[in-house]
Amino acid sequence: MRVSVIIPCLDEAENIEECVRRARRVLGDSGIAGEVVVADNGSTDGSAELAAAEGARVVREPRRGYGSAYLAGFAAARGDYLVMLDADLSYAFDDIPRFVSRLDDGAQLVIGDRMDNIQPGAMPWLHRYVGNPVLTGILNLFFRTGVKDAHCGMRAVRRTALASLDLRATGMEFASEMLIRAAKEDLDIRELPIEYHPRGGESKLASFSDGWRHLRFLLVHSPTHLFVVPGVIMIVLGALVMATVLTRLEVLGREWELHSLIAGALLLIVGTQVAALGLCANAYGTYFMGEKDPWFDRMRERFRLEHGLLLGAVIAAVGLAMAAVIAGIWIDRGFGGLSSERVAVLAAALITVGVQIFFTSFLLSILGLRRRS
Numbered sequence: 001m002r003v004s005v006i007i008p009c010l011d012e013a014e015n016i017e018e019c020v021r022r023a024r025r026v027l028g029d030s031g032i033a034g035e036v037v038v039a040d041n042g043s044t045d046g047s048a049e050l051a052a053a054e055g056a057r058v059v060r061e062p063r064r065g066y067g068s069a070y071l072a073g074f075a076a077a078r079g080d081y082l083v084m085l086d087a088d089l090s091y092a093f094d095d096i097p098r099f100v101s102r103l104d105d106g107a108q109l110v111i112g113d114r115m116d117n118i119q120p121g122a123m124p125w126l127h128r129y130v131g132n133p134v135l136t137g138i139l140n141l142f143f144r145t146g147v148k149d150a151h152c153g154m155r156a157v158r159r160t161a162l163a164s165l166d167l168r169a170t171g172m173e174f175a176s177e178m179l180i181r182a183a184k185e186d187l188d189i190r191e192l193p194i195e196y197h198p199r200g201g202e203s204k205l206a207s208f209s210d211g212w213r214h215l216r217f218l219l220v221h222s223p224t225h226l227f228v229v230p231g232v233i234m235i236v237l238g239a240l241v242m243a244t245v246l247t248r249l250e251v252l253g254r255e256w257e258l259h260s261l262i263a264g265a266l267l268l269i270v271g272t273q274v275a276a277l278g279l280c281a282n283a284y285g286t287y288f289m290g291e292k293d294p295w296f297d298r299m300r301e302r303f304r305l306e307h308g309l310l311l312g313a314v315i316a317a318v319g320l321a322m323a324a325v326i327a328g329i330w331i332d333r334g335f336g337g338l339s340s341e342r343v344a345v346l347a348a349a350l351i352t353v354g355v356q357i358f359f360t361s362f363l364l365s366i367l368g369l370r371r372r373s
Contacts, residue, residue, distance in 0.1 A: 004079030008069035067174030227278025234271025308361025316354025
């Protein structure tokens with residue numbers, strides 16, 4: 001069996017028979033030894049029976065979700081190549097041989113690019129000009145996939161690539177997971193221009209909720225952008241604000257006082273905590289989930305537990321020394337009034353940041369105890 005055409009289906013009685021007919025016809029006309037697998041996702045309109053009557057092999061997956069349907073279809077498929085497309089007739093089945101030829105040419109994952117060939121009425125304005133470009137742009141920023149249409153539903157993948165992809169998402173974010181995992185595993189991803197036609201039947205896509213699920217999925221799979229980058233930005237801004245206040249540097253024609261110093265200290269402390277969470281998330285992903293992040297790999301090769309402990313201890317010690325000086329002055333004045341608010345805020349911030357770095361270093365070391373070889 002060379003090719004398995006996998007079609008997820010949820011109440012697509014209006015289209016599923018034609019989908020199966022077209023898929024089987026293309027396989028036959030192209031001389032491709034293949035099968036049509038319909039992953040029925042709990043249809044109640046007889047879609048599964050209609051697909052079976054047209055010669056498809058039906059796999060029933062009661063757990064709802066776009067990803068659940070495909071995972072069931074992948075598990076049941078017998079082909080060396082798995083071609084994916086929807087049951088709404090929005091994709092041209094005649095393009096199947098083109099996808100197969102790209103896999104024959106060495107590609108491991110082939111994805112369609114609809115954006116220059118969208119037929120009138122096929123894609124809502126919001127999806128075409130806002131949702132898809134924004135989510136695709138974020139995907140490429142985070143993971144450098146290089147694709148132009150990250151949410152195209154017509155794809156082809158080698159069966160041998162599934163183990164490294166280790167796909168698990170059960171909802172619409174399955175489409176993003178496939179590209180994220182392929183990019184992290186450095187698979188050969190190729191894009192193929194295709195046409196996109198108006199769908200038949202009712203759409204199951206919920207624009208805002210599904211869009212948020214994709215965005216959320218992108219963020220949680222990139223702790224560097226979710227935690228580390230914002231954390232570092234807050235650290236830098238906080239340090240600049242504190243330096244401006246402590247040196248009495250005029251900005252915007254005025255000096256900034258104690259309240260600005262407190263705001264800067266808050267940014268510094270929160271930023272350190274957020275960045276620390278990002279490092280721990282990267283460590284967990286690397287050691288326990290097989291994730292790959294080149295910059296984190298370089299950092300953990302260069303720095304050890306002792307480096308973090310030393311840095312945290314030095315910062316905290318400087319803060320404690322400053323606090324001790326303030327306490328000494330206070331005692332010397334007979335526990336009277338003390339006007340060292342700026343130095344006190346700086347000392348408190350340094351102690352807090354030092355303690356955060358010190359114990360985060362231990363946590364990173366604990367996560368690395370059972371790391372994979």
